[in-house]
Amino acid sequence: MVREDWLAQVQEPIIEPDRPICDPHHHLWDHPDSRYLLDELLADTGSGHNVVSTVFVECASMYRAEGPEAMRPVGETEFVNGVAAMSASGGYGATRACAGIVSFADLCLGAQVGEVLDAHMAASPRFRGIRHAAGWDADDRVRNSHTNPTGGLLLDEAFRKGFAELGKRGLSFDAWLYHPQIGQLTDLARAFPDTVIIFDHFGGPLGIGPYQGQREEIFTQWQRDIAALAECRNVYAKLGGLVMPINGFGFHKRDTPPTSDEVVSATARYYRHAIDCFGVERCMFESNFPVDKQSCSYPVLWNAFKKLVADASDAEKQWLFHDSACAAYRI
Numbered sequence: 001m002v003r004e005d006w007l008a009q010v011q012e013p014i015i016e017p018d019r020p021i022c023d024p025h026h027h028l029w030d031h032p033d034s035r036y037l038l039d040e041l042l043a044d045t046g047s048g049h050n051v052v053s054t055v056f057v058e059c060a061s062m063y064r065a066e067g068p069e070a071m072r073p074v075g076e077t078e079f080v081n082g083v084a085a086m087s088a089s090g091g092y093g094a095t096r097a098c099a100g101i102v103s104f105a106d107l108c109l110g111a112q113v114g115e116v117l118d119a120h121m122a123a124s125p126r127f128r129g130i131r132h133a134a135g136w137d138a139d140d141r142v143r144n145s146h147t148n149p150t151g152g153l154l155l156d157e158a159f160r161k162g163f164a165e166l167g168k169r170g171l172s173f174d175a176w177l178y179h180p181q182i183g184q185l186t187d188l189a190r191a192f193p194d195t196v197i198i199f200d201h202f203g204g205p206l207g208i209g210p211y212q213g214q215r216e217e218i219f220t221q222w223q224r225d226i227a228a229l230a231e232c233r234n235v236y237a238k239l240g241g242l243v244m245p246i247n248g249f250g251f252h253k254r255d256t257p258p259t260s261d262e263v264v265s266a267t268a269r270y271y272r273h274a275i276d277c278f279g280v281e282r283c284m285f286e287s288n289f290p291v292d293k294q295s296c297s298y299p300v301l302w303n304a305f306k307k308l309v310a311d312a313s314d315a316e317k318q319w320l321f322h323d324s325a326c327a328a329y330r331i
Helices: 038-045 074-088 107-123 157-168 179-191 215-230 260-278 298-308 314-329
Strands: 020-026 029-031 034-036 050-057 096-103 127-131 172-175 197-199 235-239 283-285
Touching: 020 283, 020 314, 034 038, 038 050, 038 074, 038 096, 050 074, 050 314, 074 096, 074 107, 096 314, 107 127, 107 157, 157 172, 157 179, 179 197, 179 215, 215 235, 215 260, 235 260, 235 314, 260 283, 260 298, 283 314
Parallel strands: 020 050, 050 096, 096 127, 127 172, 172 197, 197 235, 235 283
Antiparallel strands: 029 034
């Protein structure tokens, strides 16, 4: 649950307010206890940083209520394309929200998923690819992804037959998983070297349940796994999604939210290692809002990103904040 009054306790001057940003990862939804639609998104993107465009990523929002089960997720693309059209009118400011759309299709349908992908493409010229979340853990204290995946989804034969349909259409794949599964993604990326894969949220390094108190051991293995994944030139890395409650930093439990300096202190080594391995041309900062908003405000989060790479060149920053995302999502 987002607490605006709690987040408002920390106010900071905006660092490099003119730097153009493409925020390549946010959601839109309207739940009984949580609303995050265009107005809420623009309130965040318009809070001081120069967000010129965004990419929507699936969250099981506004599926069709009727029709074949496999086709129902196309409703999410239809919904988000409408939001994007509102933004593109210019009537809501300069930010072009949802300039790229990542939706869901069940790749376990195998080759039959091609019909679903074609329907997504027909529903919006902004449709760029799909995310079939694979986050799974054997421990009940770690919530599995909303797609209810198996532990070896990325290795599954039917899934891979469906995955092959992406490359035929020039579509990308967003990968959401937990840190013990990164090796599976590396295997997938090697098997499909011509399909663009965007690696979400550092591979979900967990810090709760059975992983609590093991941060150093996990980080050491994570470093090795990231280095191996980065050898796959078809993989881009999204840098963000690291202050979710599942990461175990506990910011959401505090009386006051973190400052950008505190975010940097807690998370900098993940960012630096990913950038060292992937290079700036395959790395993009992301907000993961409103999920990360449970722990940190939008201005503070992007200030943290800017502090993390304060010593980078202007060209390197251009890649990290804008150009890599636009390249990956063809914006």
